[in-house]
Amino acid sequence: MAHPILEFDRGREVEFNFEGRRIRAFESESIAAALVAEGILTLGWSPKRRRPRGFFCGIGKCSSCLMTVDGVPNVRTCITPVRDGVEVRRQRPLGELPKAPPPEAKAGELDVDLLVIGGGPAGLSAAIEASRLGARVAIADENVRPGGQLIKQTHKFFGSRENYAGVRGIEIARILLRELDGLSATWLTRATVIADYAGRSHDVVVSTPEGPWRIRADAVVVSTGATENMIPFPNNDLPGVMGAGGLQTLMHVFGVVPGESALIVGAGNVGLILAYQLLQAGVDVKAIVEIMPKIGGYAVHAAKVRRMGVPILLRHTLRRAVGRERVEGAEIVRVDESFRPIEGTEERFDVDMIVLAVGLTPSTEVPRQAGAAWDYVPELGGPVPIHDPYLRTSVEGMYVAGDSSGIEEATTAMLEGRVAGAHAAAELGLRPDRAEGVIKEALRQLESFRSGPFSAKVVRGKQRVWERAREVIG
Amino acid sequence: MRRPRESYDVAVIGAGIIGCATAYYLASRGLSVAVFDRSYITSGATGRCPGGIRQQWSTEDHVRLAMKSVEIYKNLDQELGVETGYRQGGYLILAKTEREVKDFERNMRMQRSLGLPVRWLEPGEIREIVPELDVEGIGALGAAWNPTDGYADPFKVTFGYARAAERLGAEIFTFTGVERVIVEDGQARGVKTSRGVVRAEWVVNAAGAWSRLVAETAGVSLPNKPYRHEILVTEPVKPFLRPMVISFHDNVYFRQSSRGGIIGGWGDPNEKPGYNFESSPRFLITMARLLAKYIPPLRGVRVVRQWAGLYDVTPDARQITGPVRGVEGFIQVNGFSGHGFMMGPATAHLVAQFIAGEPLDLPLEPFSPDRFERGAFEGETAVVG
Ligand SMILES: Cc1cc2nc3c(=O)[nH]c(=O)nc-3n(C[C@H](O)[C@H](O)[C@H](O)COP(=O)(O)OP(=O)(O)OC[C@H]3O[C@@H](n4cnc5c(N)ncnc54)[C@H](O)[C@@H]3O)c2cc1C
Ligand SMILES: Cc1cc2nc3c(=O)[nH]c(=O)nc-3n(C[C@H](O)[C@H](O)[C@H](O)COP(=O)(O)OP(=O)(O)OC[C@H]3O[C@@H](n4cnc5c(N)ncnc54)[C@H](O)[C@@H]3O)c2cc1C
Ligand code: FES
Numbered sequence A: 001m002a003h004p005i006l007e008f009d010r011g012r013e014v015e016f017n018f019e020g021r022r023i024r025a026f027e028s029e030s031i032a033a034a035l036v037a038e039g040i041l042t043l044g045w046s047p048k049r050r051r052p053r054g055f056f057c058g059i060g061k062c063s064s065c066l067m068t069v070d071g072v073p074n075v076r077t078c079i080t081p082v083r084d085g086v087e088v089r090r091q092r093p094l095g096e097l098p099k100a101p102p103p104e105a106k107a108g109e110l111d112v113d114l115l116v117i118g119g120g121p122a123g124l125s126a127a128i129e130a131s132r133l134g135a136r137v138a139i140a141d142e143n144v145r146p147g148g149q150l151i152k153q154t155h156k157f158f159g160s161r162e163n164y165a166g167v168r169g170i171e172i173a174r175i176l177l178r179e180l181d182g183l184s185a186t187w188l189t190r191a192t193v194i195a196d197y198a199g200r201s202h203d204v205v206v207s208t209p210e211g212p213w214r215i216r217a218d219a220v221v222v223s224t225g226a227t228e229n230m231i232p233f234p235n236n237d238l239p240g241v242m243g244a245g246g247l248q249t250l251m252h253v254f255g256v257v258p259g260e261s262a263l264i265v266g267a268g269n270v271g272l273i274l275a276y277q278l279l280q281a282g283v284d285v286k287a288i289v290e291i292m293p294k295i296g297g298y299a300v301h302a303a304k305v306r307r308m309g310v311p312i313l314l315r316h317t318l319r320r321a322v323g324r325e326r327v328e329g330a331e332i333v334r335v336d337e338s339f340r341p342i343e344g345t346e347e348r349f350d351v352d353m354i355v356l357a358v359g360l361t362p363s364t365e366v367p368r369q370a371g372a373a374w375d376y377v378p379e380l381g382g383p384v385p386i387h388d389p390y391l392r393t394s395v396e397g398m399y400v401a402g403d404s405s406g407i408e409e410a411t412t413a414m415l416e417g418r419v420a421g422a423h424a425a426a427e428l429g430l431r432p433d434r435a436e437g438v439i440k441e442a443l444r445q446l447e448s449f450r451s452g453p454f455s456a457k458v459v460r461g462k463q464r465v466w467e468r469a470r471e472v473i474g
Numbered sequence B: 001m002r003r004p005r006e007s008y009d010v011a012v013i014g015a016g017i018i019g020c021a022t023a024y025y026l027a028s029r030g031l032s033v034a035v036f037d038r039s040y041i042t043s044g045a046t047g048r049c050p051g052g053i054r055q056q057w058s059t060e061d062h063v064r065l066a067m068k069s070v071e072i073y074k075n076l077d078q079e080l081g082v083e084t085g086y087r088q089g090g091y092l093i094l095a096k097t098e099r100e101v102k103d104f105e106r107n108m109r110m111q112r113s114l115g116l117p118v119r120w121l122e123p124g125e126i127r128e129i130v131p132e133l134d135v136e137g138i139g140a141l142g143a144a145w146n147p148t149d150g151y152a153d154p155f156k157v158t159f160g161y162a163r164a165a166e167r168l169g170a171e172i173f174t175f176t177g178v179e180r181v182i183v184e185d186g187q188a189r190g191v192k193t194s195r196g197v198v199r200a201e202w203v204v205n206a207a208g209a210w211s212r213l214v215a216e217t218a219g220v221s222l223p224n225k226p227y228r229h230e231i232l233v234t235e236p237v238k239p240f241l242r243p244m245v246i247s248f249h250d251n252v253y254f255r256q257s258s259r260g261g262i263i264g265g266w267g268d269p270n271e272k273p274g275y276n277f278e279s280s281p282r283f284l285i286t287m288a289r290l291l292a293k294y295i296p297p298l299r300g301v302r303v304v305r306q307w308a309g310l311y312d313v314t315p316d317a318r319q320i321t322g323p324v325r326g327v328e329g330f331i332q333v334n335g336f337s338g339h340g341f342m343m344g345p346a347t348a349h350l351v352a353q354f355i356a357g358e359p360l361d362l363p364l365e366p367f368s369p370d371r372f373e374r375g376a377f378e379g380e381t382a383v384v385g
Helices: A031-039 A121-132 A146-154 A169-182 A244-253 A269-280 A298-306 A363-369 A410-427 A430-447 A453-474 B017-027 B060-074 B076-080 B100-114 B124-130 B154-169 B207-216 B281-294 B296-300 B342-356
Strands: A013-018 A021-026 A066-069 A074-075 A087-089 A108-117 A136-142 A185-188 A192-198 A202-208 A212-223 A227-229 A241-243 A261-265 A285-290 A311-316 A316-321 A329-334 A347-349 A352-355 A360-362 A376-377 A382-384 A399-400 B009-012 B033-034 B091-094 B119-121 B142-146 B171-173 B178-184 B189-193 B196-205 B227-236 B244-245 B254-255 B262-266 B303-313 B320-324 B325-332
Touching: A013 A031, A013 A241, A021 A031, A031 A244, A108 A121, A108 A202, A121 A136, A121 A146, A121 A169, A121 A212, A121 A410, A121 B171, A136 A192, A136 A212, A146 A169, A146 A244, A192 A363, A192 B227, A212 A360, A212 B262, A212 B281, A227 A244, A241 A244, A244 A269, A244 A352, A261 A269, A261 A316, A269 A285, A269 A298, A269 A352, A285 A316, A285 A329, A285 B119, A298 A311, A311 A316, A329 A360, A363 A382, A376 A453, A399 A410, B009 B178, B009 B189, B017 B033, B017 B154, B017 B325, B017 B342, B033 B154, B033 B196, B060 B076, B060 B100, B060 B342, B076 B154, B091 B100, B100 B119, B100 B142, B119 B124, B124 B142, B154 B342, B178 B196, B178 B207, B178 B325, B196 B207, B196 B342, B207 B227, B207 B303, B207 B325, B254 B281, B262 B281, B262 B325, B281 B296, B281 B303, B320 B342, B325 B342
Parallel strands: A013 A087, A108 A136, A108 A212, A136 A185, A212 A399, A241 A352, A261 A285, A261 A352, A285 A311, B009 B033, B009 B196, B033 B171, B091 B244, B189 B325, B196 B325
Antiparallel strands: A013 A021, A066 A074, A066 A087, A192 A202, A202 A212, A227 A360, A316 A329, A329 A347, A376 A382, B091 B142, B119 B142, B178 B189, B189 B196, B227 B262, B227 B303, B244 B254, B254 B262, B320 B325
């Protein structure tokens, strides 16, 4: 079926081996997406209880897709592109030591003014601003394609006009990448930052398929995004239970729809938008369940979803996923005032997908490893590095921006990125007066964007973090 | 939170393996015991060590003590009612120089005379035990192999001791620091903690790398120095490596954990003493290279975590255990110099025997704090330092 919005440039057709089976795929696909497209939903087994595990996050953060690729164990196949003739095996449940030693690693080195960790809207914006001000910038991103969460968002964005409201997420990514293209930043794709040994400067170790890179940088911007939340319910690890972003990745990046019918958990913006996108892809969306007494997302989205015939069941939660090897159904239940299930109100849907849109948690491994002070701030999605309005953390020369500084939106991620990028450049002594203008303007836009009622919670969280920043940032 | 009582028979400072095991053996003798740790159980070196248990040492006292510990470890699951993960996978100690070959021969003769089933392996025989090891590439001339060495899980062992001690009436106060040892008329009388003064007949200094600082509060000076030791673990792969592999020459050791990760450390010869817990890129890179050199297929296996802990090092690399002159009732159990996990059970048992006035299984003399003043001591050489 043709997608109403997307055209897939799938690239060359290739063939690879999966446990003795030949699988055709497109060059642009990830191994995991190619397998799911073939109906192979069990990508591995859990180490202890050996339960089947499937595609969940699609961006390399949950490790439920680890497989052995060309003899190398524990490869995150959702962020590994297929290649002609590659050998893929599942691990039962652990991978084995390679039979033959893989080629010796090639170590790389780089010296830059600013290293941006993560190439989503926040990271791209930081890199653009800093490059414009004359900084030597490198960006490391662990995914195959740059753009972070944007590259899977087909809907037109809300937000302010200056920040691409009305433009589709995928299009925003293209605009930012084009802008960056004209500047001289160094890109490292499939490059996972594993540690920042912050001292007088930053000594960052990056893992790439060819080997480790060591990057010395005066400043770093951490814009590593977020991880999708999981909630506890029986069988929550069955293949077919997916994160909303994971499913979006499959559908919108790879053009793979891994089922025919779905139940969505969570009626925030993400859940609502996803319902609409699933319908666009021809999936039968049975319902959205939401444990709270009211819808969290925007009314326009909810109205649209309802118009298309999807019930939004408030005060309902998922009881359990049904199935043995994969999702065959979902049992839901009504809850009382204190969110306890009301016996006798169970209802079962026959679905082959359960999609969790239950929030995100900031990805803060790098700043925490580097020793940045942090706090648990529920309004911002969980643990966040303490940062000031300029996005400085307590580690000298380390900034955070975007979802990794607190779950918000692409618009604010871009603005925060610009502030962080410009501030870092100014601290390096690069055109501080111009930087000041950029920072002022971005901060003004941030404030105006956050003045709406939907941002009240985030603002509360941010204010608490800024207050703490006065204590911990010198 | 529970408050300590006014007085106990014994106050133990530190809730690592030493403090917890000592509390257990004391409580099983009917003594009332309070353990104080300024942090949590296993927060010190114990929770950072890979749990290696070896009996191949260069000094007889060490071999005897380690063999005694192994006797205890063998039955520990039953005794404590927990699964400690104890396994006898053996220790393969590689010799890389002629000098090492000679030293190992001498050591093995001594070890065998004490009943240890250690034997020499030619390079070809090493491959039979660990086929993945690149014996030629690393230039091993042979190895000392003792199949009864092994490892256990430091968390399970220590919490096992702690919970068993509590069942016998011992009390463990975590997040309760000891500010000083109370000494009156040359006699230890208790401790001043962050939650008040606690009187005790005996005070046991099991504060690991901080023991020197604790001793100072009683006017006792110990020669111990803290040295950082770094360690890492890889992602899990299917079990293939049973023994712990060591080279004193390369200052490196590694084994495979029961979950499948390769866990190993390298001692940086340039390390300066100090309370330093930072992880360094130098260690990460050196250790990763060493692992890939020893077992080349490990090039395809990623490191997932690195951390650091402190060795509490004495001038002869042997522990300090027993009473000190000048402050009666103040017992030192520290200075383990990187092997306190394996020596822990036997040592703790001896300390309990000593305090309870029972005959000792092994003499404590060789580990006396006074030996440094006397000047005559034999240094342990079989160490990754
Ligand atoms: C369904 C859905 C709908 C949305 N709709 C809107 C909307 O309409 N309007 C709006 O403003 N926002 C929307 N958002 C939110 C928006 O997408 C995010 O807030 C935004 O993408 C966050 O940007 P970021 O740059 O912080 O992180 P991300 O876009 O998540 O990018 C992070 C990048 O970092 C990389 N990375 C992570 N860790 C490492 C590492 N250790 N080393 C190297 N690279 C790493 C990742 O691969 C990723 O590319 C939506 C989100 C979802 C899920
Ligand atoms: C990287 C590494 C690898 C190692 N490998 C091995 C090995 O393979 N085999 C082996 O046998 N040994 C090994 N060791 C050594 C071993 O870990 C230690 O010798 C052993 O754990 C010491 O135990 P402990 O109880 O004496 O000290 P610790 O575990 O350090 O406990 C001391 C405790 O005292 C507490 N404390 C300190 N000061 C105070 C105070 N003032 N008041 C209250 N509490 C206080 C601390 O919080 C701490 O919890 C290794 C050590 C390291 C660091
Ligand atoms: S890491 Fe691949 S699906 Fe989550």
